[in-house]
Amino acid sequence: xxxxxxxxxxxxxxxxxxxxxxxxxxxxxxxxxxxxxxxxxxxxxxxxxxxxxxxxxxxxxxxxxxxxxxxxxxxxxxxxxxxxxxxxxxxxxxxxxxxxxxxxxxxxxxxxxxxxxxxxxxxxxxxxxxxxxxxxxxxxxxxxxxxxxxxxxxxxxxxxxxxxxxxxxxxxxxxxxxxxxxxxxxxxxxxxxxxxxxxxxxxxxxxxxxxxxxxxxxxxxxxxxxxxxxxxxxxxxxxxxxxxxxxxxxxxxxxxxxxxxxxxxxxxxxxxxxxxxxxxxxxxx
Amino acid sequence: xxxxxxxxxxxxxxxxxxxxxxxxxxxxxxxxxxxxxxxxxxxxxxxxxxxxxxxxxxxxxxxxxxxxxxxxxxxxxxxxxxxxxxxxxxxxxxxxxxxxxxxxxxxxxxxxxxxxxxxxxxxxxxxxxxxxxxxxxxxxxxxxxxxxxxxxxxxxxxxxxxxxxxxxxxxxxxxxxxxxxxxxxxxxxxxxxxxxxxxxxxxxxxxxxxxxxxxxxxxxxxxxxxxxxxxxxxxxxxxxxxxxxxxxxxxxxxxxxxxxxxxxxxxxxxxxxxxxxxxxxxxxxxxxxxxx
Numbered sequence: 001x002x003x004x005x006x007x008x009x010x011x012x013x014x015x016x017x018x019x020x021x022x023x024x025x026x027x028x029x030x031x032x033x034x035x036x037x038x039x040x041x042x043x044x045x046x047x048x049x050x051x052x053x054x055x056x057x058x059x060x061x062x063x064x065x066x067x068x069x070x071x072x073x074x075x076x077x078x079x080x081x082x083x084x085x086x087x088x089x090x091x092x093x094x095x096x097x098x099x100x101x102x103x104x105x106x107x108x109x110x111x112x113x114x115x116x117x118x119x120x121x122x123x124x125x126x127x128x129x130x131x132x133x134x135x136x137x138x139x140x141x142x143x144x145x146x147x148x149x150x151x152x153x154x155x156x157x158x159x160x161x162x163x164x165x166x167x168x169x170x171x172x173x174x175x176x177x178x179x180x181x182x183x184x185x186x187x188x189x190x191x192x193x194x195x196x197x198x199x200x201x202x203x204x205x206x207x208x209x210x211x212x213x214x215x216x217x218x219x220x221x222x223x224x225x226x227x228x229x230x231x232x233x234x235x236x237x238x239x240x241x242x243x244x245x246x247x248x249x250x251x252x253x254x255x256x257x258x259x260x261x262x263x264x265x266x267x268x269x270x271x272x273x274x275x276x277x278x279x280x281x282x283x284x285x
Numbered sequence: 286x287x288x289x290x291x292x293x294x295x296x297x298x299x300x301x302x303x304x305x306x307x308x309x310x311x312x313x314x315x316x317x318x319x320x321x322x323x324x325x326x327x328x329x330x331x332x333x334x335x336x337x338x339x340x341x342x343x344x345x346x347x348x349x350x351x352x353x354x355x356x357x358x359x360x361x362x363x364x365x366x367x368x369x370x371x372x373x374x375x376x377x378x379x380x381x382x383x384x385x386x387x388x389x390x391x392x393x394x395x396x397x398x399x400x401x402x403x404x405x406x407x408x409x410x411x412x413x414x415x416x417x418x419x420x421x422x423x424x425x426x427x428x429x430x431x432x433x434x435x436x437x438x439x440x441x442x443x444x445x446x447x448x449x450x451x452x453x454x455x456x457x458x459x460x461x462x463x464x465x466x467x468x469x470x471x472x473x474x475x476x477x478x479x480x481x482x483x484x485x486x487x488x489x490x491x492x493x494x495x496x497x498x499x500x501x502x503x504x505x506x507x508x509x510x511x512x513x514x515x516x517x518x519x520x521x522x523x524x525x526x527x528x529x530x531x532x533x534x535x536x537x538x539x540x541x542x543x544x545x546x547x548x549x550x551x552x553x554x555x556x557x558x559x560x561x562x563x564x565x566x567x568x569x570x571x572x573x574x575x576x577x
Contacts, residue, residue, distance in 0.1 A: 005391035008447035013413045019424035107559040109506035111525045112548040116329045124343045241419040248423040261420045
């Protein structure tokens with residue numbers, strides 16, 4: 001019963017994971033067999049954190065990924081709760097329609113999302129700057145300037161994923177018993193107080209789960225960067241998944257790429273542990 | 286479940302009861318969010334129907350003067366779209382079938398068998414769910430070379446035939462299947478495999494449908510791994526990778542309509558599947574809710 005699943009997961013996830021850790025300490029070209037790997041201690045790590053172009057590019061990608069992740073989480077969580085309340089409320093009957101529309105964007109291939117948004121963002125031929133002009137706002141450079149490119153990719157990512165997190169928020173909202181709100185209403189709490197003192201604290205577990213998933217999704221951003229910006233302009237959208245693949249596969253520097261991958265997984269573990277600690281501290285208050 | 290008079294929708298109105306000011310605000314918010322959410326996809330379809338000149342205009346034209354399907358015909362000139370769709374369908378279908386099978390079997394074992402270390406093995410399986418694919422990409426790329434399945438569809442499919450999310454989902458639902466049902470089948474001499482397929486599987490059909498939908502869409506849309514394992518073998522490309530060749534065709538010039546037509550074609554299968562199956566899910570939830 002367990003054999004097929006465990007063999008497949010073992011061979012195609014556990015073994016490559018262990019190989020990644022091993023290769024991080026080797027000098028190895030991805031074009032050759034594993035037997036050509038040569039142990040170099042911590043050289044790969046000192047290179048990717050060093051002052052040369054290898055180190056500068058990697059540290060840039062690490063910072064870009066952190067900014068991208070933070071931006072995605074900070075936008076996705078509040079929007080998911082807001083949209084979740086719109087879907088969950090019972091007074092207006094089109095909540096389910098909203099859920100369908102929001103979740104359908106999550107079903108769209110990221111590659112199509114990237115293509116469509118690259119046209120929407122076009123400073124002169126795109127409709128977004130046109131709409132901004134109608135309401136008297138200045139247009140943006142979007143993907144074409146180093147200052148706005150990463151933020152533009154955050155926005156298209158939020159657009160694609162918010163439906164998924166909205167569904168998680170709705171699932172969390174349905175777990176809150178209505179009697180809690182009735183009691184609060186009897187005590188004279190207004191809508192804002194009920195939201196702040198009841199809804200948000202009771203959604204804490206849902207929000208923690210959403211935050212963890214949002215972080216793990218965010219470090220996987222690849223298609224818009226690979227297809228539209230190629231990491232640019234001037235490295236502004238060079239994120240880790242794109243950079244690791246470029247180093248480890250396209251440039252065949254398997255050892256360096258693996259050291260970067262190990263750093264990524266360590267950073268991810270630290271982030272997730274920090275999120276759990278944050279949620280626990282919030283719960284004690 | 287009790288049914289109050291107020292629960293029955295009166296007529297076909299948008300509101301469940303006499304609307305108050307706050308309800309109009311909620312309705313407005315819903316409409317605004319829905320329009321913003323749907324806008325990029327609407328723009329994609331509209332642009333695919335424009336003439337090349339219309340797609341180049343500043344400020345942009347919203348509605349095509351004479352909607353036409355020329356761009357769709359052009360897609361087939363640039364990429365072998367039929368072959369790409371077939372590749373996508375093969376990858377998504379076989380991968381989904383594999384995931385369903387391995388998840389059903391493993392989910393059954395984790396839900397109904399007692400063995401030493403079960404919780405630890407299960408925790409290990411769950412841990413793989415949170416691993417970003419880039420972390421294993423480099424050695425995996427070399428490993429499929431060793432297995433001589435690189436450069437073809439098998440290389441895309443085989444590493445993805447089992448997945449932790451599927452195992453988790455099946456275990457959660459199979460836990461709810463009564464042990465008595467399974468024991469009775471055992472006493473009748475049914476083999477374990479027969480129990481899985483003729484007792485357990487029919488009891489968790491909604492979960493199987495949900496997993497099938499998610500697996501199919503995920504692997505139809507998946508980009509990073511096929512791109513890595515198929516690099517250069519354009520005849521093996523699924524549609525999502527062929528799309529990138531549309532972008533580099535006649536770059537920067539008149540390709541906008543072409544790209545939007547290709548994107549529309551790639552988006553349709555997962556979207557249609559979702560809309561169809563969502564209704565099925567909602568129905569099944571409502572019907573089980575009334576019975577229960």
